[in-house]
Amino acid sequence: MSSTLVIIIILALIFDYINGFHDAANSIANIVSTKVLSPFQAVLWAAFFNFAAFFLAEYVFHSFGIGDSISKIVTKDFINLQVILAGLLAAITWNLITWWFGIPSSSSHTLIGGFMGAAIACTKAFSVNGVHVVNVALVTKVFSFIFLAPFIGMFMAFLTTILVVHLFKKSNPYKAEKKFKRFQLLSSAALSLGHGGNDAQKVMGIIGAAVIYYENSKGVKLTFTQFVEQYSWVPFCSFLAIGLGTLSGGWKIIKTMGTKITKITPLEGVCADTAGAITLYITQWLGIPVSTTHTITGSIIGVGATKRLSAVRWGVTINLLWAWIITIPISALMAAGFYYIIKLFV
Numbered sequence: 001m002s003s004t005l006v007i008i009i010i011l012a013l014i015f016d017y018i019n020g021f022h023d024a025a026n027s028i029a030n031i032v033s034t035k036v037l038s039p040f041q042a043v044l045w046a047a048f049f050n051f052a053a054f055f056l057a058e059y060v061f062h063s064f065g066i067g068d069s070i071s072k073i074v075t076k077d078f079i080n081l082q083v084i085l086a087g088l089l090a091a092i093t094w095n096l097i098t099w100w101f102g103i104p105s106s107s108s109h110t111l112i113g114g115f116m117g118a119a120i121a122c123t124k125a126f127s128v129n130g131v132h133v134v135n136v137a138l139v140t141k142v143f144s145f146i147f148l149a150p151f152i153g154m155f156m157a158f159l160t161t162i163l164v165v166h167l168f169k170k171s172n173p174y175k176a177e178k179k180f181k182r183f184q185l186l187s188s189a190a191l192s193l194g195h196g197g198n199d200a201q202k203v204m205g206i207i208g209a210a211v212i213y214y215e216n217s218k219g220v221k222l223t224f225t226q227f228v229e230q231y232s233w234v235p236f237c238s239f240l241a242i243g244l245g246t247l248s249g250g251w252k253i254i255k256t257m258g259t260k261i262t263k264i265t266p267l268e269g270v271c272a273d274t275a276g277a278i279t280l281y282i283t284q285w286l287g288i289p290v291s292t293t294h295t296i297t298g299s300i301i302g303v304g305a306t307k308r309l310s311a312v313r314w315g316v317t318i319n320l321l322w323a324w325i326i327t328i329p330i331s332a333l334m335a336a337g338f339y340y341i342i343k344l345f346v
Helices: 003-022 024-033 039-061 065-071 081-100 107-123 136-167 173-217 224-230 233-247 251-260 266-286 292-307 314-345
Strands: none
Touching: 003 081, 003 107, 003 173, 003 233, 024 039, 024 173, 024 266, 039 173, 039 233, 039 266, 065 107, 065 173, 065 224, 065 266, 081 107, 081 173, 081 314, 107 136, 107 173, 107 314, 136 266, 136 292, 136 314, 173 224, 173 233, 173 266, 173 292, 224 233, 266 292
């Protein structure tokens, strides 16, 4: 195994760890803001289910479709180890920057943008001899879900909240709140399973692309399914790394997600988490790499909108939207820069 490939695998797992603490807010912001669990209890809870998502993907879904999709973002003819290394360095850098400033950007889109940007820098064109450098059909699907995922989460949360409020409208408010605090443990666990299942696979996809390129360069033809079977430690370590990252927390982003978008009650926390989890399970089943950050943010907005539109702090929400829009192009530009630097030494 080449030293560059070893570095890529190590950096990919580091990115996975960073993804865990960067995106910890996705699955625990609501349960912390409603004081159902303390921050420390919440990260333990979320980390356990992030890792448990490995068994869900392995034994329930029987596939790692999102990882397969990520490995095919760049057309195989234009993948090499330098491209993957540059994309990873850009993704790690942007994730750390947004974590430092408490911006809940998408780790998924950072990774995708970096991968694409490095490949285009390598070829110095978007297409070569009529062949697109990036998988246009897949990238179009990913781009469309930048906007669709939060709206799906918002719609699901809106409907779920209205349904739950209607079902419990005659309940004693005090007793109902106690029930929903218990329910929120389940909904948060479901969301953490979705988060782990969705995001850990993205790192698998990057490692898979690197290993498949390396094996192919030696004359060994390898598909993504064969890669998963022969390198079974990669899925396990990917899910473990994101769980360990979640244990580290991400308190600045948790504050933004849990308190700045709208005020959340236990009932609303259950509805937001449930809506986010359903959206993530559907997209995982379809093999579409979506942003868990976008999904749960849309769910929180949907819950807030059931009270009144003014309950949502739209100024904060618009700032988040701008962060989402610029993530892919900035990651791509950074990856291009890293690629040119790497070429000076490798």
